[in-house]
Amino acid sequence: MEITFAVLLWGVRIAFLVVLYLFVIRSFGALQRALGSEMAVAARPLGIAFLVVQRSVRGAPRVGDRLPLRAVNAIGRDAGNDLVINDEAASARHALVEFADGEWWVEDAGSTNGTLVNGETVRSRERLQYGDELGIGRVALRLEQ
Amino acid sequence: MNKSQGAALPASPPRWGLGGIAARSRFTELSLLVWVGLLAVFGFIAVVGAETSSFGSASIVVPAIFIVLVLSLHVFLIARRFRGDQVLMPIAAGFTAIGLVLVQRLASDLLLQQLSWTIIAGGAFAATILIPRDLTALARFKWTWAFLGVLLLVAPLFPIIGREINGARIWVKVGPGSIEPWEAVKLLLVIFFAAYLEEYREVLSRSQRRIGPFPIPPIPYLVPIVAMWGIAMLVMIFEKDIGATALFFGIFLAMLFLATGEGFYAVLGLALLLVGGFVAYQLFGHVQVRVDTWLRPFDEDLRFGSGYQLVQGLYALANGGLFGAGLGNGMPDRIPVVWSDFVFDAFAEETGFAGALALLTLYLLFLYRGMVIALRAPTTFLQLLAAGLSFIIALQTLVIVGGNARLIPLTGITLPFVAYGGSSLVTNWMLVALLLRVSEVSNRMREGP
Numbered sequence: 097m098e099i100t101f102a103v104l105l106w107g108v109r110i111a112f113l114v115v116l117y118l119f120v121i122r123s124f125g126a127l128q129r130a131l132g133s134e135m136a137v138a139a140r141p142l143g144i145a146f147l148v149v150q151r152s153v154r155g156a157p158r159v160g161d162r163l164p165l166r167a168v169n170a171i172g173r174d175a176g177n178d179l180v181i182n183d184e185a186a187s188a189r190h191a192l193v194e195f196a197d198g199e200w201w202v203e204d205a206g207s208t209n210g211t212l213v214n215g216e217t218v219r220s221r222e223r224l225q226y227g228d229e230l231g232i233g234r235v236a237l238r239l240e241q
Numbered sequence: 242m243n244k245s246q247g248a249a250l251p252a253s254p255p256r257w258g259l260g261g262i263a264a265r266s267r268f269t270e271l272s273l274l275v276w277v278g279l280l281a282v283f284g285f286i287a288v289v290g291a292e293t294s295s296f297g298s299a300s301i302v303v304p305a306i307f308i309v310l311v312l313s314l315h316v317f318l319i320a321r322r323f324r325g326d327q328v329l330m331p332i333a334a335g336f337t338a339i340g341l342v343l344v345q346r347l348a349s350d351l352l353l354q355q356l357s358w359t360i361i362a363g364g365a366f367a368a369t370i371l372i373p374r375d376l377t378a379l380a381r382f383k384w385t386w387a388f389l390g391v392l393l394l395v396a397p398l399f400p401i402i403g404r405e406i407n408g409a410r411i412w413v414k415v416g417p418g419s420i421e422p423w424e425a426v427k428l429l430l431v432i433f434f435a436a437y438l439e440e441y442r443e444v445l446s447r448s449q450r451r452i453g454p455f456p457i458p459p460i461p462y463l464v465p466i467v468a469m470w471g472i473a474m475l476v477m478i479f480e481k482d483i484g485a486t487a488l489f490f491g492i493f494l495a496m497l498f499l500a501t502g503e504g505f506y507a508v509l510g511l512a513l514l515l516v517g518g519f520v521a522y523q524l525f526g527h528v529q530v531r532v533d534t535w536l537r538p539f540d541e542d543l544r545f546g547s548g549y550q551l552v553q554g555l556y557a558l559a560n561g562g563l564f565g566a567g568l569g570n571g572m573p574d575r576i577p578v579v580w581s582d583f584v585f586d587a588f589a590e591e592t593g594f595a596g597a598l599a600l601l602t603l604y605l606l607f608l609y610r611g612m613v614i615a616l617r618a619p620t621t622f623l624q625l626l627a628a629g630l631s632f633i634i635a636l637q638t639l640v641i642v643g644g645n646a647r648l649i650p651l652t653g654i655t656l657p658f659v660a661y662g663g664s665s666l667v668t669n670w671m672l673v674a675l676l677l678r679v680s681e682v683s684n685r686m687r688e689g690p
Contacts, residue, residue, distance in 0.1 A: 101290075101294065101295070101296075104290075104296070105287065105290050105291060105567075105569075106567065108283055108286050108287045108290065108568075109287045109567040109568050109569075109570070111283045112280065112283040112284050112287055112568055112592070113564070113565075113592055113595060113596060113599075115276060115279045115280050115283055116280060116592070116596060116599045116600075117595075117599055118276060119273070119276035119277065119280060119335055119603075120599050120602050120603055120606070122272070122273055122276055123273060123328055123331065123332055123335075123603065123606050124606060126269045126272075126273060126327065126328050127328050127606060127609065127610055129269070130269070130326070130327065130328060131613060134613075134617060134687075137687045138617070138687065167687070195619075196619065196620065196621065197619070197620045197621060198619075198620075
């Protein structure tokens with residue numbers, strides 16, 4: 097009987113380690129899934145604000161387009177941006193517009209020609225009011241509700 | 242797909258994520274808690290079985306109480322229609338289960354006490370979920386938190402209520418037992434820093450004056466923070482707790498860096514830490530002992546003296562090997578005070594490198610989740626709060642595991658959730674509740690009410 101007990105005890109010890117690993121793997125999986133659904137939510141437009149195209153080149157984006165804003169929006173010439181500006185005066189990754197602390201903010205992402213708010217160059221991070229005009233390359237966009 | 246063509250999207254999209262019911266039932270949390278329950282049951286059977294050489298039904302009582310506790314917390318969250326994160330609570334519960342198993346293994350006479358503290362910690366968790374109605378309101382009372390923090394910090398120095406245990410004067414007598422107030426101070430400090438840095442980060446990060454690449458911070462705005470830090474350092478020197486000082490300083494630097502984005506502050510702070518460490522080494526005997534033990538624990542004069550604990554810990558690590566000696570089968574009781582200072586070594590001896598790796602991975606997942614919560618938080622205060630809170634757990638783990646493995650000098654920091662100790666367990670569960678609250682605020686904002 098002594099031997100069976102020892103074997104059982106080792107079984108329990110191994111089971112402990114196996115359960116520990118299964119728990120780690122399941123936690124990781126749950127975390128990844130949560131992250132995925134949260135990113136899907138973040139990618140949806142908030143529906144509270146739009147950038148309305150005032151001036152454009154080559155018709156992309158078209159003048160008068162209402163571009164819905166998400167919580168964080170990357171703007172630039174690259175196809176990977178949330179808002180793509182098809183103008184060689186715009187940098188590949190030009191600026192970030194984000195919603196934080198209940199307000200809209202614009203941040204220059206190290207662009208070559210700079211980001212303008214109502215004609216003035218953005219130094220690092222500036223608050224955007226509704227009605228402000230954002231200048232990226234030769235494209236002008238107005239923040240509207 | 243050209244995303245700028247998104248103009249055709251409806252003006253107000255439906256803002257329901259995950260589907261209302263799936264989010265409410267917290268199924269992910271429940272399925273993870275099943276594993277936590279199994280972990281507690283197997284751990285207790287193995288440890289009690291090795292001790293008594295039989296599988297008695299007595300070994301199931303404590304895990305059963307623990308499982309009832311975490312399930313009632315789970316039901317409580319559902320009843321509150323709580324919509325925060327579902328991964329952090331099970332991970333914290335997993336740590337706590339491992340902690341209970343280790344207390345049973347290493348100091349079974351303390352088990353009842355630790356179980357009671359676990360129940361109190363569950364209560365503190367529930368209270369933190371309930372009580373601050375509006376999390377952002379915490380920021381408005383920042384000076385209250387700073388004052389309360391300092392008061393708690395100096396409390397052990399007062400003659401009647403303060404107590405000195407193992408050379409560190411960090412305990413306060415409460416009734417029959419004693420608590421470590423600085424455990425609560427770390428939460429208060431993070432709330433204060435988050436609130437303060439939210440208000441002044443613009444001024445701190447966009448300083449106009451620079452010498453070469455180095456920003457010169459606007460001095461008046463830095464004064465309260467540096468004063469807070471200075472008080473913490475001074476008190477800790479008098480209370481002889483190096484680990485807590487390192488932790489305070491680490492939180493301070495990390496949050497300053499997160500808020501301002503100035504790497505220079507972090508570099509300067511690390512340089513200050515090195516200088517401070519060197520000065521402390523020259524001035525204070527207890528610091529000298531720690532450093533000497535770290536550098537040469539196997540020397541003839543140390544290995545049976547001040548280095549004994551560390552040396553036994555290292556032997557325990559070596560004895561563990563890849564898969565460990567088996568729960569209840571090692572000799573971790575050779576390490577003095579193993580249940581509070583050296584739980585990591587004890588766990589690594591009995592479950593081996595495999596078990597230690599799994600434990601550290603869980604801490605990594607905790608940090609990862611906490612940082613994602615911070616990134617998603619809608620306001621600067623909540624972002625800094627979540628990042629600071631997760632950083633506490635990460636830094637504590639780093640400092641104590643590094644100390645146990647002789648990577649850095651050993652300090653008396655507790656391994657979060659796992660090490661024996663009531664104050665630590667209660668505050669860490671409150672910390673988890675605060676992180677959950679932050680994630681709930683973001684979920685509500687993004688998915689609608």
